[in-house]
Amino acid sequence: MSKRRPPNARLPGDSTPEAEVARMIRVDHAGEYGAARIYDGQLAILAGTEAGDKIAGMAAAERRHLETFDEMVLARRVRPTALAPLWHVAGFALGAGTALLGPRHAMACTEAVEEVIDEHYRVQAERLGGREAALKTTIEEFRADEQDHRDTAIAEGARKAPGHRPLTRAVKAGTRLAIWLSERV
Ligand SMILES: [Fe+2]
Ligand SMILES: [Fe+2]
Numbered sequence: 001m002s003k004r005r006p007p008n009a010r011l012p013g014d015s016t017p018e019a020e021v022a023r024m025i026r027v028d029h030a031g032e033y034g035a036a037r038i039y040d041g042q043l044a045i046l047a048g049t050e051a052g053d054k055i056a057g058m059a060a061a062e063r064r065h066l067e068t069f070d071e072m073v074l075a076r077r078v079r080p081t082a083l084a085p086l087w088h089v090a091g092f093a094l095g096a097g098t099a100l101l102g103p104r105h106a107m108a109c110t111e112a113v114e115e116v117i118d119e120h121y122r123v124q125a126e127r128l129g130g131r132e133a134a135l136k137t138t139i140e141e142f143r144a145d146e147q148d149h150r151d152t153a154i155a156e157g158a159r160k161a162p163g164h165r166p167l168t169r170a171v172k173a174g175t176r177l178a179i180w181l182s183e184r185v
Helices: 017-046 050-075 084-101 103-128 133-155 164-184
Strands: none
Touching: 017 050, 017 084, 017 103, 017 133, 017 164, 050 103, 050 133, 084 103, 084 164, 103 133, 103 164
16 A cells, blocks of 8 residues: 555644644635635526526635634735636636536536545545634635535436546546645645
8 A cells, every 4th residue: 555645634844733734724715715616607607597596506615714714814914825727717617618528517516526525525625623713614614514515416317417427536536636736836
C-alpha cells in the first residue's frame, strides 16, 4: 500500500496551525465559488424546467455558503486562491455542459461533486478536532447541506443518466484535482 497523505493533513507549507486553517478557508472558499458557478451553468440551460427549480434551490444554498467564506476570507485576511478565474470558467462549463446532456446528467454532476465535498468537509472537521469551534460548526452545517444536495440529485434521477458511471468518475476526479490545486495555489 502506498503511503498517501490524508487529503487534509498538514502540508509542508503549513508552518503553523494558523497557516493550516488559512489553507482550509482558502480551499473551502474556492470550492463554494466553484459550486456556485456549476449551478449557474446548469441554470443557464435548465432554468424554468422542473429540474431547474430544484437546481435554483441548491444554488441559493451555495450562494449563502460562498458569502460566509467571502466574509471569512476578508475577516481573517486569507489570501484567496489565484485560480478563481479558472474556477469561474471551469465551474460554469461543467454545469452547462452536463445540463446540455440533459437534466439527469446535470444531477449526476451534482451527485459526484457533492459526494467529494461531503468527504472533504468530513475530513476537515475531523482534522480541526477541538480547534476553531466556529469554523468547525460552519463546515458541519455546510456539509449537511451538501449531503442534502447529493440526495436531491439522486432523487431527481442522477443515477438514471446514461453513462452515469464514467461521468461521475470524471467529475469526481476533476473536483479532487480542483481541491488539490486550490489548497496550493
Ligand atoms: Fe456549498
Ligand atoms: Fe452543495
